[in-house]
Amino acid sequence: MPTRASAPPTATPAEKPPRPQGYDGTSPFPAGEPAPPRDSGDRLYVTVTAVIVVLPFVALGLAGWLLWGSLIHPADVVLALVMYVLTGLGITVGFHRGLTHGGYRAVRPVRVALAVAGSMSFQGDVIGWVATHRRHHAFTDRPGDPHSPYRYGTHLRGQLRGMLHAHVGWLFRNDPTPPERYAPDLLADPDIRAVSRAFPLLCLLTLALPLGAGWAIGGTWVHGATALLWAGFVRIALLHHVTWSVNSLCHMIGDRPFRTRRHDRATNLWPLALLSFGESWHNLHHSDPTSARHGVDRGQIDPSAGVIRLLERLGWVDDVRWPTPARVADRRA
Known part of the structure; x- marks a missing residue:
């Protein structure tokens, strides 16, 4: 029987909300925080980020040209669907609900496999991803949040600029989140450190697998x-923009049936539910971050919760933090 990795803390220091310091919830974020020091690595960082963001769009344009010439095969669609599901669940079940928030405890092989699958989504190394997301929860929609759509205020021009920032612009700011502060539990985990170091190789693998499978078929x-x-490329682009839409649209558009902290405007956005594997039930998530299920109301499809339930029945995860009726009722707005 494989040994179980220690579960991440229920509430890390990064998840304890610091007190607001004069922010009124409507003004642009103050420019009081010093900018990250510039060094020779900045140009490389921006270049790599641009390639990751832009290349899938170029591929999408090329895909349209190929489709016009009928160069698409059934195997391409099947492979794209399989890779989208595997890497998407690696993000939602592995990176997010498991490693970031401790919504369940997984046996070691499952914990590592999910971290590998999430890394193959091209969304950054696992430790950096988790640290950034914990920082987002610590400062949601106020100064300190790395990707709030309210960064430039709540007037129309500020909202449009903020939505672009929350969706993709924040990736170009090179505003590092220190993992020593936000993810010390992952830094102490040798398995997760190894997966994090392997991120460049896993990016190559996520492209090599469909190439080799398509050639073989x-x-x-x-x-x-x-x-x-x-x-x-097209699968990576779609998953990128679904994930980024949770950062942007799911803080601007949708319903807010549950109470969240002051200034936190996380919403539920049903059209994204299936593509995001249940992540767009974002209001409940911000109301109860450690909950393993985000879609708790009737008709709210949550595939990620279904996968966690299956893993629990197989005995591969335990200590799952399922929402109870009393806990859900207590968080109603």
């Missing part, structure tokens, strides 16, 4: 290339 380099295009 179709028997020609053309089949390999179209599989790389659809199950590689």
Whole structure:
């Protein structure tokens, strides 16, 4: 029987909300925090970020051209769907509900496998991802939040600029989140440290797998290339923008049936529920971050919670923090 890795703390110091210091909830964030020091690595950081963000869009344009020429195969669609589900659940079940918030405790092989799957989504190394998300919860929609859409105020121009910032602009700011403060439990985990160091190789693997599978199935380099295009780049682009939409749209548009902390404007946005594997039930998540289920009301589909339930029945996860009726009722607005 595999040993169980220690669960992340229920509430890390980073998740304890610091007191607001003069922020009124409507004004642009004050420019009081010093900018990160500039060094020779900044240009490389921005270049790599630009490639990760822009290249899938270029691939999407190329995909349209290939589709016009009928160069798409059933295997491409199947591979894209499989890779989207595996890497998407790696983010939602692994990075987010498990490693960031401790919504359950997983046996070691499952914990590592989910961290690997999430890393293959091209969204950053696991420790950096978790640290940034914990920081987001510590300062939600106020100064200190790395990707709040309210950074530039609540007037129309500020909201439009803020939505762009929350969706993708924050990636270019090179505003590092110190893992020593926000993810010390992961830094102390040798398995997770190894997965984090392997991030560049896992990015290559997430492209090599569809390329090799397409070539093996179709028997020609053309089949390999179209599989790389659809199950590689286009799949990565779609998952990127679904994840970023939770950062941007799910703090601006939708319902807020549950109470959250002051200034926290997280919403439920049902059209994204299936594509995000239940992450767009964002209002409940911000009301009760450690809950393993985000979609708690009738008709709210939450595939990530279903996967956690399956893993629990298989005996691969335990100590799952399922929402109770009393806990949900207590958080109603």
